[in-house]
Amino acid sequence: MQNFFQAKTDTTDSDRTPETAPDNVLTSTPTTRALTIAEEIDALTDPSFMTSLARGLAVIKAFSDQRRAMTIAQLSHKTGIPRAAVRRCLYTLKQLGYADAEANNFYLKPKILSLGYSYLSSTPLTISAQPALNEISRELNESCSLGVLEDHEVIYISRSQSSRVMSVALNAGSRIPAYCSSMGRVLLSTFSEEELSAYFEAVRMVAFTDRTVTEESQLRDILNDVRQRGYAIVEEELEIGLRSIAVPVRGASGMPVAALCIGAQVGRADRSQLEQGFLPLLLNTASDLSVLLP
Numbered sequence: 001m002q003n004f005f006q007a008k009t010d011t012t013d014s015d016r017t018p019e020t021a022p023d024n025v026l027t028s029t030p031t032t033r034a035l036t037i038a039e040e041i042d043a044l045t046d047p048s049f050m051t052s053l054a055r056g057l058a059v060i061k062a063f064s065d066q067r068r069a070m071t072i073a074q075l076s077h078k079t080g081i082p083r084a085a086v087r088r089c090l091y092t093l094k095q096l097g098y099a100d101a102e103a104n105n106f107y108l109k110p111k112i113l114s115l116g117y118s119y120l121s122s123t124p125l126t127i128s129a130q131p132a133l134n135e136i137s138r139e140l141n142e143s144c145s146l147g148v149l150e151d152h153e154v155i156y157i158s159r160s161q162s163s164r165v166m167s168v169a170l171n172a173g174s175r176i177p178a179y180c181s182s183m184g185r186v187l188l189s190t191f192s193e194e195e196l197s198a199y200f201e202a203v204r205m206v207a208f209t210d211r212t213v214t215e216e217s218q219l220r221d222i223l224n225d226v227r228q229r230g231y232a233i234v235e236e237e238l239e240i241g242l243r244s245i246a247v248p249v250r251g252a253s254g255m256p257v258a259a260l261c262i263g264a265q266v267g268r269a270d271r272s273q274l275e276q277g278f279l280p281l282l283l284n285t286a287s288d289l290s291v292l293l294p
Contacts, residue, residue, distance in 0.1 A: 036080025052088075055081050059089040060098075060112065069105040116173055125249070125258060126157050128292050132285050133160035140278065142264045146249070146289075148257065149187040152203050154178050157258070176238060179205050179219060180212050182246035183259035185232040189223045190248070190256050196220065212237040231282070233274055241266050245274040247282045251293040260286045 035043065041054045062078045063070065072090065076083045090106050093099035097111045129146045136144040137160035146158040153175040178184025178199075191199065205214040213219055226232045231247045238244075244263040248256030262278045269278070 038080035038082070041081075052085075055079075055085055056089045056092065059086055060093070060108070063108050069102070069107040071104050071106070075106070125289060125292050129158045129289055130160070132289060133158055136160065136262065136281060136285060139281070140262065140264075142262050142269070142278075145183070145261045145263070147183040147259050147261065149178060149184065152178060152199060154181055154184045154187070154259070177203075177205075177208075179203065179214075180208060180234065180237040181261075182232040182234040182244040183261045185223060185226050185234065186246045186248050186259045187256055189226040189232070191223075196223070208238050209236055209240050211235065231279060233271060235271070236266065243269060243271070243274060245278050245282065247279070247286045249286045249293070250290050257293055258289075260289070 037058045038055070041051060041058065044051075044054075058079050058081060059075055062075050067074070070078075072083050072086050075081070075090075076086045079086070081089075090099060090101070093108075094101065094106075097109060098115075099106055099108050099112070101107070126146070133144040133146060136142075144160045145156055147154040147156050149155075154177075156174045156176075159174075176184070178188055188196070188199065200216045200219075205216075205219075206212075207214055213222065231245060233243070233245045235243045242263055243266050244261050246259045246261035249258040249260055251257045260282055262274075262282060264274070264278075
């Protein structure tokens, strides 16, 4: 199903002012400019679609670990939403207690977590997964995570962090690219040819390390191999020094709805250890969690 961040048709909005496209707008082809978030929102002409709500959600999503406090100008530049609209969104969020400001810098407040907690607390998988992830983490002394595919990325819905320090800080709600992560490849391997083509057309693949695979043909071969094996291993493609292995968590229909992953430092676990020591534990846990899914 296409969501408003993937809309492709243009329209106009009476309160929209001309804006310069952000410098970091991704393009699907050398001659075609991808739409900004604001243009994707404005492209939906359904009279039941609430543009102001969509803009508010886009402003919330614009905050990140790298930019926890942002000005109205920065948020407008990042989203393409006019400054006046960004100002109204932030004013509303501030009045409701979801955001605050210091001087001209706006930031999200802890209350924003309540928006995601409703999902986490009402999903049987996330409730029951945490003890299982904690058990794996204690047994192997490595981090264990559960993730789902959303907006072409893997979003962590549950995680048990080992005491080992990694440079990437990942928690529930964190996102990572699907194409270069073990959880992402497990979930992408279930896509049809048409779905994969749409995915590769929508996503610009960048190299996070010198080992990151960014060629579509090579990734298709990798995904075919993952599909046959039933698990994915990624070695230092997302971060130097990190290996990970992931398996699918399947629903009653047999289709994967989530992925279960263990990440380890390369000095602690080679590929054979991932397959012989980690994989059986992952498969057993994934089977137990599958019982909780409809």
